[in-house]
Amino acid sequence: GEDVEQSLFLSVREGDSSVINCTYTDSSSTYLYWYKQEPGAGLQLLTYIFSNMDMKQDQRLTVLLNKKDKHLSLRIADTQTGDSAIYFCAGVEPNSGYALNFGKGTSLLVTP
Amino acid sequence: NAGVTQTPKFRILKIGQSMTLQCAQDMNHNYMYWYRQDPGMGLKLIYYSVGAGITDKGEVPNGYNVSRSTTEDFPLRLELAAPSQTSVYFCASSLPTGTSGRTGETGELFFGEGSRLTVL
Numbered sequence: 001g002e003d004v005e006q007s008l009f010l011s012v013r014e015g016d017s018s019v020i021n022c023t024y025t026d027s028s029s030t031y032l033y034w035y036k037q038e039p040g041a042g043l044q045l046l047t048y049i050f051s052n053m054d055m056k057q058d059q060r061l062t063v064l065l066n067k068k069d070k071h072l073s074l075r076i077a078d079t080q081t082g083d084s085a086i087y088f089c090a091g092v093e094p095n096s097g098y099a100l101n102f103g104k105g106t107s108l109l110v111t112p
Numbered sequence: 113n114a115g116v117t118q119t120p121k122f123r124i125l126k127i128g129q130s131m132t133l134q135c136a137q138d139m140n141h142n143y144m145y146w147y148r149q150d151p152g153m154g155l156k157l158i159y160y161s162v163g164a165g166i167t168d169k170g171e172v173p174n175g176y177n178v179s180r181s182t183t184e185d186f187p188l189r190l191e192l193a194a195p196s197q198t199s200v201y202f203c204a205s206s207l208p209t210g211t212s213g214r215t216g217e218t219g220e221l222f223f224g225e226g227s228r229l230t231v232l
Contacts, residue, residue: 004154008152031218031219033220040226041225041226042116042202042223042224042225042226043155043202043204043221043223044223045220045221045222048218048220088154088155092219093157096157096160096168096170097143097145097160097162097168098143098206098219099145099157099160099170099221100221101157102154102155103154104152104153104154105152105154
């Protein structure tokens with residue numbers, strides 16, 4: 001199945017940009033996803049990118065996809081304290097009914 | 113719409129007890145999933161279902177059972193609870209992945225708020 005790797009922690013100052021990186025092993029996923037989890041809550045879809053795209057921009061969010069290196073990144077511009085959360089990248093697990101395979105999550109801490 | 117609803121939100125069990133975590137969705141999604149989340153370990157797939165009457169094992173199914181008698185409901189049963197089953201459990205649902213990029217065909221999973229289970 002898909003292996004998805006992420007760094008576990010990132011700390012940034014408010015107003016700076018945050019970049020969260022992810023590598024994956026399976027190239028068959030039609031979409032790749034970024035989910036956000038706030039404390040005590042479920043996961044919510046933040047953004048996604050279609051596998052034939054290199055970049056997707058959505059307001060403060062920029063997703064970059066390098067298919068050759070199997071690398072996905074999420075950039076958050078002008079990071080705010082409300083962005084503090086755990087961020088998961090995910091791809092489709094090919095043999096489990098379109099289940100998503102998640103990385104272990106990156107804890108983003110935004111300090112004033 | 114409520115989306116995906118899980119009950120209970122919190123539960124403490126004694127070793128050897130059994131219980132059922134309830135999950136219901138009102139989005140008419142065919143696909144449903146149960147994950148468990150342990151600190152620093154991400155989410156692990158327990159069971160999934162691609163439609164009423166059809167269930168299959170995920171990565172970590174031991175100690176759990178599921179059923180899918182209706183499109184809306186996907187309960188997860190824990191038999192003989194063990195401390196290793198202390199975790200946060202998430203139910204999710206989705207539409208099948210499409211390639212057109214139309215809303216609802218991205219394969220996005222919609223999650224419930226989670227059920228926090230402690231086994232003592």
